[in-house]
Amino acid sequence: MKPACTLLSIYATLVVANPLPLDSSPLTLASRDGDDCSSLPAFVEPGETVGNPNSGRWCTAKWRQGIFPNEIEAWASKGCLNWIRIKFTDGTEQVQGQKPPSDGSKRYGTVKWDPWIHTFSRFSLWAGGWNKGVGRIVLEVNGQNMDAGKYWDYPPVEHNVARGAENQGMLLGFEGTSGDCIDSLHPIFSKYRPDKVVLKNATFEPTFEQLNERPFDQRMLTPASAGAYFRNDLKDTDFTGKVKLDIATEHQVKTTSQEQSGWEHGWEAGITYGYEVDVKAGVPVANVDTKKSLEVSGKYIGKHIQMDFKGREDMELTRITSSYESAVIVKPGRIARCSVTILQSHVNLRYSATLEHIWKSGESFSYPSTGSFENAASGEGVVSCEDVERVDADNSLFSVREDGIFCPADGKKVGENDPTQAINGSACGAAPTPPSNNGSPSPPPSNNGSPPPPSMR
Structure with missing residues (x-):
């Protein structure tokens, strides 16, 4: 059947x-201790400071909160790197220096990247700016290029910023000094690529x-x-x-x-x-x-x-x-x-x-x-x-x-x-x-x- x-x-x-x-009631977070530019742990690349660090110090970094830079815009004049804007993954941004008018030489630029995916193929700084400050910054990341700074007949030494093992480190932030110009910059990178x-x-x-x-x-x-x-x-x-x-x-x-x-x-x-x-x-x-x-x-x-x-x-x-x-x-x-x-x-x-x-x-x-x-x-x-x-x-x-x-x-x-x-x-x-x-x-x-x-x- x-x-x-x-x-x-x-x-x-x-x-x-x-x-x-x-x-939903507001959620709160515990307070955070420590300066993101000092007392750095072993997984942070020591790096170096380029320029004259004798003016007003600032720290543009929030990595201890799990927040990382993902966009940089920089403007320069014929005298120095004048202004830098750093945007973070939480949507906020911080600005240092004084933004100059354009002098027709296109001494400015912007790069954007995903900090968990992309790494910098070039990150170069020069001193030689006004009062021994930062004269130029050149970046290459995520298929984008940025060149902001002075152009010299006889340029000073180029500083290739240390970016960890195989240059795969993550940019955590910047420490620097500035007045009318960016007097010094110390990019802070991790020694290693993020895993998870x-x-x-x-x-x-x-x-x-x-x-x-x-x-x-x-x-x-x-x-x-x-x-x-x-x-x-x-x-x-x-x-x-x-x-x-x-x-x-x-x-x-x-x-x-x-x-x-x-x-x-x-x-x-x-x-x-x-x-x-x-x-x-x-x-x-x-x-x-x-x-x-x-x-x-x-x-x-x-x-x-x-x-x-x-x-x-x-x-x-x-x-x-x-x-x-x-x-x-x-x-x-x-x-x-x-x-x-x-x-x-x-x-x-x-x-x-x-x-x-x-x-x-x-x-x-x-x-x-x-x-x-x-x-x-x-x-x-x-x-x-x-x-x-x-x-x-x-x-x-x-x-x-x-x-x-x-x-x-x-x-x-x-x-x-x-x-x-x-x-x-x-x-x-x-x-x-x-x-x-x-x-x-x-x-x-x-x-x-x-x-x-x-x-x-």
Whole structure:
């Protein structure tokens, strides 16, 4: 005896959309000690100072906070290097010196780079400026060139700035002196290339326990369900009813970090040369009460999560389709109910954590950080099939009267019951287009005691 079967499919797209919770209290960071230009650890290249260091000293560096230069603009005159602007990964910038007007000689330029990806192929300084100050700076990085300074018939000695092993070190900042001109510059580089950044000891706001105390529609959980009733009207043949749920998820995991609890600036930690997340995060779990006709609820449970990223490509949105299927054998004359439910988490939480910055040498330093953690990942699917005495709504009943594979919407037969035959939702017409992300999560299934509506079956 050969059992019949049917296949029922639903398609959904679930995308990170929730804003940061409006009731989040400000996150604070521990105070930072130390001058970023002095008392330097062993992984920092000692380097040298070029020019005259006898005027007002300044330090333009924030590396102890995990913030690094990623843009330099410099302007010079025929007398000296006059002005320099350094922009950082947190979006802030610092300016030193006095910016001169252009003298028509194009003694200015700008270079931009990703400090975790790009290294300088040239970083040269000359003294010989006014009052023995800095006369010229030449940079090459990320396919860009900058030349700002004096032009000499008989130039002074060029100083090739030490940039660590194989010139792969990371620019951490500058120490210098200046008045009307940049009198001295001491670029600060690491001795090694950055290897990775590890997020550890994260505390989320709100916590997953606090989210579980909220009403279901405020928990950042989006349910999707497929369900149907089957009545076997065959006289002497068992019938296998199947329900399949395909979730097409725009999968994204992203961590944004910044020094302060404000949200004006930040950098995506995933753009680092290598990035790891090691946290206890909330994983959504679905619960289905079949006695109440597929009523769905859900909560977060704590689970240790480890994620590895290798670069910017890991942060791109990727469509991932996960399939969940349940099946039930229905005896002749009997009725069965089958459902599949999955919960999609929409986590977009603020965090305070420790970020450990690790160099290729294995040496490291850590700093406190705040940020936002975004994660769209399917939770556990719940399948449920059981015999029932009657159905709650006649239009949800799928009556089977012959052997084969059928469309659930209208009962049209689309194939023989061949286990090797691949039949999906497209056999019953074009599969529905996944809904676009409109910034709001899908509503939860109805809890009024009725099966899911046709669009959710």
